Amino acid sequence: xxxxxxxxxxxxxxxxxxxxxxxxxxxxxxxxxxxxxxxxxxxxxxxxxxxxxxxxxxxxxxxxxxxxxxxxxxxxxxxxxxxxxxxxxxxxxxxxxxxxxxxxxxxxxxxxxxxxxxxxxxxxxxxxxxxxxxxxxxxxxxxxxxxxxxxxxxxxxxxxxxxxxxxxxxxxxxxxxxxxxxxxxxxxxxxxxxxx
Numbered sequence: 283x284x285x286x287x288x289x290x291x292x293x294x295x296x297x298x299x300x301x302x303x304x305x306x307x308x309x310x311x312x313x314x315x316x317x318x319x320x321x322x323x324x325x326x327x328x329x330x331x332x333x334x335x336x337x338x339x340x341x342x343x344x345x346x347x348x349x350x351x352x353x354x355x356x357x358x359x360x361x362x363x364x365x366x367x368x369x370x371x372x373x374x375x376x377x378x379x380x381x382x383x384x385x386x387x388x389x390x391x392x393x394x395x396x397x398x399x400x401x402x403x404x405x406x407x408x409x410x411x412x413x414x415x416x417x418x419x420x421x422x423x424x425x426x427x428x429x430x431x432x433x434x435x436x437x438x439x440x441x442x443x444x445x446x447x448x449x450x451x452x453x454x455x456x457x458x459x460x461x462x463x464x465x466x467x468x469x470x471x472x473x474x475x476x477x478x
Contacts, residue, residue: 283307284417286475287429289314291414300412303403305395307334309341310430321348323402324355325370325395332358334435339363350398352391370398378451384462393455400459404466411463416474418452420445 283304289311295302296317304319306326312318322342324335336359342349343366353369375381375392384390386405389398396416403411420427422445424434440448463470 283428283433284415284419284474285427285429286417287311287415289317292317301408303399305399307338307428307433309338309345310433314430318345319347321350321399321402323395323399324349324351324367325391325398331435335359336363339367343367350389350402378447378454382458384458392451393458394452396452397455397459400463400470404463404468408468410469410471413470413472413474416456416472418449418456418474420448420452 283306292311292315296315302317302319303321303323305323308319308322324338324342335355339349339351339355339359340363343363349367350370351364351367353371355367356364356369370389370391373385373388373390373392375390377392380392381390384401384404386401389401389405391398396413400411415429417427420440422440422442424439428434460470
């Protein structure tokens with residue numbers, strides 16, 4: 283869900299037989315494309331925006347594809363909603379540096395939604411992963427981080443320190459994913475970027 287992701291890229295995916303996994307607020311771009319994912323991963327709290335996470339779950343459940351969600355989200359949402367999601371148990375890792383590996387078949391959520399989606403794909407036997415919209419950079423202006431205006435509520439802001447910390451966590455997750463995929467014989471192609 284980085285700023286380079288476009289509806290045009292997703293429409294190309296719609297016209298292929300590719301399996302596609304997405305994350306978090308991807309539904310915000312649906313009015314611009316017929317593409318829909320095969321599954322969604324929701325592993326990121328958006329800085330105390332529990333209502334936004336609840337809205338995301340509702341939007342995804344309406345469309346009927348599987349939603350993999352952090353089990354601890356159940357503390358902030360009604361049971362009728364969370365009972366329809368596939369809960370990913372708490373792996374007990376907290377923040378960058380708490381682990382430097384995957385623990386398949388278990389899914390480790392510490393490095394965010396993209397990391398969990400990649401772990402899931404490897405666990406399910408996919409041999410080639412193609413990443414789009416995986417820009418790997420946060421800044422203190424949330425509006426500049428994502429693919430569409432209104433991706434996050436306007437009041438959500440990162441401090442510069444939070445942005446640096448979140449970016450470090452994301453990049454550590456990418457490094458671990460690259461190493462784990464190589465070890466599993468899985469090819470990762472990063473097609474992220476404005477001209478991809």
